[in-house]
Amino acid sequence: MTEDDIAQIKDAQNFNTSFARGLKVIRAFDAMHPRLSVAGVAERTKLDRAVARRLLLTLVEEGFAKQEGKTFELTAKILTLGYSYLSAMGLDQRLQPYLDELSAQLEQAVSVSVLDGSETIFIARSERVGQIMAYVVRTGLRLSAFSSASGRVLLADLPQDELDRRLADTEMVALTPFTKTDKSAVRDEISRARMNGYCVNEQELEEGLLSVSVPIHGPDGRVRAALNTNCTYTKALQIGFVETAVPLMRSFASQIGPLMH
Amino acid sequence: MTEDDIAQIKDAQNFNTSFARGLKVIRAFDAMHPRLSVAGVAERTKLDRAVARRLLLTLVEEGFAKQEGKTFELTAKILTLGYSYLSAMGLDQRLQPYLDELSAQLEQAVSVSVLDGSETIFIARSERVGQIMAYVVRTGLRLSAFSSASGRVLLADLPQDELDRRLADTEMVALTPFTKTDKSAVRDEISRARMNGYCVNEQELEEGLLSVSVPIHGPDGRVRAALNTNCTYTKALQIGFVETAVPLMRSFASQIGPLMH
Structure with missing residues (x-):
């Protein structure tokens, strides 16, 4: 045949x-x-x-x-295919004001992403007007789940055997000299994200970039999506960005969760 | 058969x-x-x-x-199909700062749309943080071209015979009591948009909403997209919104045009 x-x-x-x-x-x-x-x-x-x-x-x-x-x-008609999903998710009007408000309070771009196999896909974002340096994400952008803060937060909700299987199947690609490519180191990061309820990624995605992610829980308690923000690494250390961002992000995540279908 | x-x-x-x-x-x-x-x-x-x-x-x-x-x-993987288009259009990083800046100056949401047959499709937007009343558009949303400001600006660039053909094929659906459904009235609006280089839509899309659109010309001089904003009808009259918005939008449109592939 x-x-x-x-x-x-x-x-x-x-x-x-x-x-x-x-x-x-x-x-x-x-x-x-x-x-x-x-x-x-x-x-x-x-x-x-x-x-x-x-x-x-x-x-x-x-x-x-x-x-x-x-x-x-x-x-542009291709965009109507993605629109089917966004409107079906109920993300049209209700999510955006929360993201905009959080972005204003943090003075940083924020985004929401979901897990798709070994990648995270951005489904919504809010960017800061006039922000010079930002990791620009757009709806539909994909990142490797294993090396991003959002991915690690999302992977942390998987059952252990499912996580093991996906880790076994994944080739770790270094994006910067800081990217962790050792599977047990990545596993440690994911465990820490599960225990702490947030994840910080220091320059593994892009040199000079720090990103923070917290889980968004759906009405059933399962992690439905990740809420993310980022900051330049130097500034983050100077202003204690993570300490400020995490509690604020958690508060917004708890408001966003019930909105998701 | x-x-x-x-x-x-x-x-x-x-x-x-x-x-x-x-x-x-x-x-x-x-x-x-x-x-x-x-x-x-x-x-x-x-x-x-x-x-x-x-x-x-x-x-x-x-x-x-x-x-x-x-x-x-x-x-969410469906979003990657639209992402193919957005990244192919080169709209990823370069367009957004212009939209954000225009939105900040106008204190209103702004968007960019393109023509697709008898509809306009939104390909990018910037929204105002904390804006209470806004016509929320999201990438991929479609509107009837004949009854929207953006659509009329885009239709105005078509050759006369092509415009005639599309008008003949279109059923005019009223969205509000103000929507023009008479084809010769719609044709007049399109002619006016062509002559003035902008289009104002007063409550034809939604009661209480005024929208303004100007053409974005590509490097070849043809209209590639429309740049849009909107305002509540009452406020627009009070503050002379159209008079402020149009020159500013034109200035941004002339900066955005050369960026489009």
Whole structure:
């Protein structure tokens, strides 16, 4: 049997290969690849050119992409797919005022993220007007869960065996000279996050950046999301940022939790 | 030939029906329908239940949805699809500081939107901390182009025959008692937006709301997006909001335009 034969059998039951491949095609576009040819998409997705071409033309036909000559780019209509999630989460109007208020009180950007496998995905944020240095996050940005404060807070809520499995499957990639890549060191950080109810990340994500994260508990008591902020490392030490931020963030997290579906 | 036969022939060439249907399934979820059964998705998408089920299970398999019992809901991973577009547009870090600064100067929320057929889609925004009454927009939100200030500014850049075609195809839906539903009245508003280089919408979108929009021109001189703000109708009249906002918005639009890919 060829790979396509297997794909067809899988399709017939509980899976549609074309749909899964099409979603890969969308994700082939990014800041480094805003415009792609059929060959470029085929290369980035490991799909056959004819398949890549058909999926790209489908995106064009449905208004999610446009074609100019031999190159394709996504259109804003793609944003409506993420909007389905955000509005379904009930995050439309209610979450933002809390984030804005916390950001004003901390004088720092704040964000909310959720766990997706071995990554955290940012689902909301509030940024400070005129802030010069900030770790800019945007809805949909992903970070490795194991090396970020938000990820460690979210991983801390997993059952031990599930955490072990994910740790075993993960390759630790150093983002800075400070990034912990030893699994037992990462495990210690996650344990500490569970015990303390917050996590501080010192320069593991970006040199000079300190980030703080606290869990947001849903109505069922489980950790639904992480509330995050960050500060330059030097300033954080000078002003005792962590000591101020953690209690304030906890207070906001307890107000946000009940809003989440 | 059945509809499925036709779909298969179309597929074989330049279109993949399953992929297009899958994208419809994602969009079936919204604030009113955060969780859907197979039957619910089938009803909202007009797809066969077996087809809807297979596409839902594919979303689950790929991590874009989760299943609990008989109901399905989207996961945050869906946001990564929109992120592909935002990062490809180069809107990640560079646009936000301008919006934040304009929002601070106007003391109102501001947003950027682009045209998608007969709708405008919001691609970026900045909101005021502590603002009580604001028309809350979120990335991915859609509005009818014909009844919004942003839409009229964007439609004003279309060639006359293209505008005529879209107007002919559009059903005008009144959102408030003030919404213009007469096509020649809407056409007049669009002409005025073209001539003035800005558009004011008085309570056509929501009672008590005034919105202002100016075009953002790309490096090629064509209108790429609209820059928008809004104010309560009463306050706008009291403080001469439009007279202050328009020149400031134009100045920011001329700085933002060159940033857009």
